[in-house]
Amino acid sequence: MTCDNYRDMMVEALYRELDAEREREFDVHVSGCAACAAAFEEMRATTARMSERTRSDPGHAYWSSYYDRLEARMAAEETVVDGARTAARRRSYVSWGYRVAAAVAVLAVGVWLGRSSMTPDGGRVRRTVISSSTQKTDSIVKPSGEPNLARSESAERESPDAIDNPSPGQPRQDGPAETHVALASADVRAREYIGRSQVLLLALVNSGADSTDAGTADFEVQRKRAGLLVSEAAVLRDDLPGGDNRRLRELVTDLQMILREIANLESQNDLDAVEIIRNRVDREGVLLKIDVEQMRDEPRKSTQTKRSGAID
Amino acid sequence: MQDEYELVRRVQAGEAFAFREFVQRYQRDVYGIAYDLCGNHHDAEDLSQEVFIKAHRALGTFRADAKPGSWLYRITMNTYLDSKRKKPVKLVSLHAPRDAEPGDDHPIDMPAPTAGPDRVTHSVQVREDVERALAVLSAQERTVFVMRHYHDMSIRDISTALSIAEGTVKSMLFRSIRKLREQLAQYRDEAGDLA
Numbered sequence: 168m169t170c171d172n173y174r175d176m177m178v179e180a181l182y183r184e185l186d187a188e189r190e191r192e193f194d195v196h197v198s199g200c201a202a203c204a205a206a207f208e209e210m211r212a213t214t215a216r217m218s219e220r221t222r223s224d225p226g227h228a229y230w231s232s233y234y235d236r237l238e239a240r241m242a243a244e245e246t247v248v249d250g251a252r253t254a255a256r257r258r259s260y261v262s263w264g265y266r267v268a269a270a271v272a273v274l275a276v277g278v279w280l281g282r283s284s285m286t287p288d289g290g291r292v293r294r295t296v297i298s299s300s301t302q303k304t305d306s307i308v309k310p311s312g313e314p315n316l317a318r319s320e321s322a323e324r325e326s327p328d329a330i331d332n333p334s335p336g337q338p339r340q341d342g343p344a345e346t347h348v349a350l351a352s353a354d355v356r357a358r359e360y361i362g363r364s365q366v367l368l369l370a371l372v373n374s375g376a377d378s379t380d381a382g383t384a385d386f387e388v389q390r391k392r393a394g395l396l397v398s399e400a401a402v403l404r405d406d407l408p409g410g411d412n413r414r415l416r417e418l419v420t421d422l423q424m425i426l427r428e429i430a431n432l433e434s435q436n437d438l439d440a441v442e443i444i445r446n447r448v449d450r451e452g453v454l455l456k457i458d459v460e461q462m463r464d465e466p467r468k469s470t471q472t473k474r475s476g477a478i479d
Numbered sequence: 480m481q482d483e484y485e486l487v488r489r490v491q492a493g494e495a496f497a498f499r500e501f502v503q504r505y506q507r508d509v510y511g512i513a514y515d516l517c518g519n520h521h522d523a524e525d526l527s528q529e530v531f532i533k534a535h536r537a538l539g540t541f542r543a544d545a546k547p548g549s550w551l552y553r554i555t556m557n558t559y560l561d562s563k564r565k566k567p568v569k570l571v572s573l574h575a576p577r578d579a580e581p582g583d584d585h586p587i588d589m590p591a592p593t594a595g596p597d598r599v600t601h602s603v604q605v606r607e608d609v610e611r612a613l614a615v616l617s618a619q620e621r622t623v624f625v626m627r628h629y630h631d632m633s634i635r636d637i638s639t640a641l642s643i644a645e646g647t648v649k650s651m652l653f654r655s656i657r658k659l660r661e662q663l664a665q666y667r668d669e670a671g672d673l674a
Contacts, residue, residue, distance in 0.1 A: 178652045182627060184634055212667070213660040217628060219602070220609040222514055233510075234502050237528050244532065 168196070173203050181210055353406035357415045358464055360396065360403055364422045365457045367392055371429060372445055386432045386441070393429035400426070418456055425453060483547045490538050498538075502531050505551050512552060515625040516559045518610055526562065530555045552632070553640040556622050560641075563618035605666075612662035616655050623648055624655040 173196045179185045180193050197204045371389050400423035407416040428444050448454060486504065489497035509530050514523035533554050541550065613621060622641070626632040627648075634652070638645040 174653075175649070178649050178656070179634065181656075182634070209660055209667075210656050213656050213663060214628060216605070216663050216666055217609055217612075217624075217659060219605050220613075220629075221606055222511060223520070225510075225520065230506065233506050234499050236524075237502060237531055238499075240528055241532055241535065 168192075170196075170200060170203050173197070173200070174206060177203075177207050177210055180207070181214060353403065354412060354415065357403055357407055357412070357419055358460070360399060361415075361418060361422065361457055361460060364396055364426060365454065367396065367429070368425070368448055368454060371441065372448065386429075386437060390430055390432050393426040396426045397423055397430055415460070418460060421451060421453055421456070425451075484543055487538060487541055487543075487547050491541070498535060501534075501538075501547075505548060506531075508548065509551055509555055512555045512625070512630060513559070515629050516555070516622060518614060526555065526559055529558055529562075533558065549636070549640075552626070552630070556626065556640055560618055560622060608663060608666075612659050615658055615662055620651050620655040620658070623651040624659075627652060 173193060176185060176189065176193050180190065183190075185193060197207055367389060371386070400419050404416055404419055404423070407419065425444060425447060428440070428447070432440050432444075483504070486497065486501055490501050506527065510523055510527040513526040513530070514520065517523045517526055530551060534551060537554075541547070545553075613624075616624060619641075623637055626637050626640075627634065632640075634645055634648045638648045641648075
């Protein structure tokens with residue numbers, strides 16, 4: 168072993184923690200190595216000096232009151248801890264208060280919405296004006312062609328009385344249609360517009376063939392309907408800014424142009440013009456574009472249906 | 480004197496005054512270690528009380544795999560080291576006068592009055608120098624040295640209590656003694672007398 172190894176043992180040797188064999192070995196080395204002996208002696212002298220250190224005793228009075236001071240401190244810290252707990256509990260209560268208030272508010276809004284949108288006879292919830300107006304537009308293609316069923320929404324807006332007094336079988340509307348139309352976003356209104364336009368185009372395409380066979384054709388209903396849709400499109404396109412609605416806006420524009428041609432038809436027997444329109448619809452794939460757009464809208468519709476189901 | 484484990488059991492059972500007895504039994508030992516670690520009365524009082532508060536919270540889970548006294552020493556050392564990690568190190572000049580402390584009025588190991596004024600003066604000077612030399616050590620070095628030198632705790636027990644290797648404890652002790660030797664260089668001539 169080298170001197171370094173023995174120096175590593177010095178602390179243990181100093182405090183007599185070496186086992187007997189190592190202690191003997193250490194003593195032999197130190198007795199024969201002046202450098203290690205000197206180093207060890209310096210350590211011993213230093214620790215001996217450190218042993219002269221005395222510790223002051225605080226006195227009897229200090230010890231007899233030690234526990235009382237400790238108990239007072241514990242009580243104080245417990246109070247602080249309790250205070251912190253109480254404050255935390257109070258914060259928790261306040262937090263719960265806010266949550267309950269928020270829940271009640273949400274519930275109240277839900278009840279109000281439910282009551283305001285339920286039919287008086289406890290029937291289905293009227294979801295939006297879109298569904299009701301689509302229902303009305305659907306009626307255009309009915310063979311009976313009753314004038315009241317062919318009314319456009321714009322026409323309904325012009326005669327609020329008709330809305331307030333719906334015909335039997337139609338769901339009653341509680342307020343003016345404008346309110347509901349205004350509530351619907353431009354995006355939703357555009358889709359609703361496309362749906363109504365689709366119905367009109369389909370009606371024209373189908374009725375055209377039938378009319379040819381019959382020798383006479385009356386396009387008065389479709390013409391008026393198209394005129395209303397053209398004027399509606401002008402407003403709608405302005406409400407569809409931004410890149411997200413670009414596709415919808417383009418489709419509305421395409422429809423507007425075709426609908427304008429329909430609106431310009433002669434009332435009766437304008438079969439050549441109808442054929443031109445039919446070709447254009449076919450050539451530009453307008454109905455296909457509508458189908459694609461409706462397919463894109465399916466996820467939103469299904470979500471809306473789920474929500475409505477949840478409300479029901 | 481009743482068995483120290485029995486006293487702990489009574490505290491755990493929630494017996495009235497048992498904790499008071501527990502504190503009174505160990506207060507001098509804990510305070511003594513706290514004083515050796517902190518070097519002044521106020522910090523020693525604060526540290527020792529903190530140790531008993533921690534012990535009070537932990538006594539419910541105390542198991543008899545260690546002596547209650549050793550357990551308290553371990554808490555004392557670790558609480559001191561924790562406090563030193565939180566507080567910035569207070570630098571003490573070797574030439575600055577020490578602050579007067581309440582306990583200074585009651586030295587328990589003061590030389591006897593018959594020792595003569597020169598001897599008393601010299602003893603007070605040594606005491607102050609030793610205290611200042613200790614202040615030079617780092618918190619860990621001081622803890623290791625104090626526990627080994629003043630409280631006769633073995634190197635192995637110190638390593639266990641502080642969760643450090645025995646080799647590290649030895650290195651710290653060696654380094655501490657070397658630092659102390661440098662701080663007490665003025666007494667080298669008297670080394671022969673002490674040896």
